Amino acid sequence: MPEPRPDPNDWTVRRWAAGNLAARLLAGPWTRDAIDAAIGALRISATRRTRVALGEQVYALAENTYPPAPRRLTAFLLGSSFFRPPRERIVPAVLDPPVFAPLPPFAGLAIPALATSADLAAWLDVRPPQLDWLADERGSHGREAHAGLRHYRYALLPRRDGTPRLLEAPKQRMKAIQRRILHEILSEVPVHARAHGFVSGRSCLSGALVHASEAVVATFDLTRFFPSIGLGRVHGIFRSLGYPWAVARLLAGLCTTVTPEAVLRRLPEKDRVLHGVPHLPQGAPTSPVLANLLAWRLDLRLDGLARHAGGQYTRYADDLAFSGDERFAAGLGRLRTAVGTIVAEEGFALNDAKTRIMPRSDRQRVTGVVVNAHCNVGRAEFDALKAVLHNCARFGPDGQNRTGTPDFRRHLDGRVAWVEQVNPARGSKLRRTFETIDWADPRNESKIV
8 A cells, every 4th residue: 555645735744845945946056047947846836837936936035146044945935825845746855966056247257166065175175164163153253252262363443533443353274264265266256347445456546546636526434344244245245156055154154253242342332233243354355355346236336326427436445436527516415315325225334424525626535645636645644754754864763663663664665655656756755765764773773663
């Protein structure tokens, strides 16, 4: 006598079938065709009409092609009236293995094809349990009281308004892993043309050049740029690049962190909220590029807004800059309102206290570069550096390092190089003075601090 078929309406059977379908959907690319193929192959729902309707519902769950977590997807299927496992056949237990399947815009990237967690562990040359610990799969890092078991070192730096800013610097092992993710995965992904920060061949100077000699310049600041980007958005980037759900979750965990409670208590309330959940750490090598990638839609919309108003737009990390002629200046009120709306819709926030509207009659600055007629260094900044170099050459450098800057010689060399880049004529004058400094002057016990 044949065994009775399980009732598909039975809760246990439905839950088992929903879990299997969710696993299959998340193992492949999150596209409408792939979702419809999986539902059709497993014959979920008895008729084609209900299968199509279920596919529409499932695809609508994703935000910007980012699929839901396995538990959420399973729960959604169980609650859908279109999820109807047929009586004549139950969803098979044998699933297709996960596959690396990039979305079309990223299909040609030269990035490693990692389909499973084991593939990722082997690529990073770590054991799977170590990978889980480094990616904080159990969510224990935020509760870790022992500094030696944490993945980051922490430092509080003062902002201009006096409130502390948290620097989260990965330790050597984590930094090495993040650098590999950066160089072999993230650096291969193109960013928006208007992003000038942390992009090869672009800089704060290239961004400032866009706004030189305009009637008006307007700058805005995104507050708490890195920590406002959470785990889910980072996970979505790796999913879009083709990594199955589990691999993307581990990669996202390696690039985000939860600040330990002992450190959180030293932060203002707004910072505690953002740092108390997985976020991009300011100090990790992967954070700037991930932030650029996640700001793609922000850059796209703000660039379109600027063009519509007859102006230009650039972004350097959390600094937004717009400029244009007199017609553009006349519409700045509407533009300012629209910028705030777009920024909020894209999951960021403006620091209104740092918004600047600079007509040509005022000094116009973009990322520290004066852009009134052409790119230049501010007079006060140039004069201060000139005075320091002069005093170093005359009295010796040791007494001029009043802030205790480590490697004072390299620090000054970098500042001179920056002026050389912005204004070669002024920079060459500073360079000549720098070359006259005697870093081995016997009057100083230590010339390089």
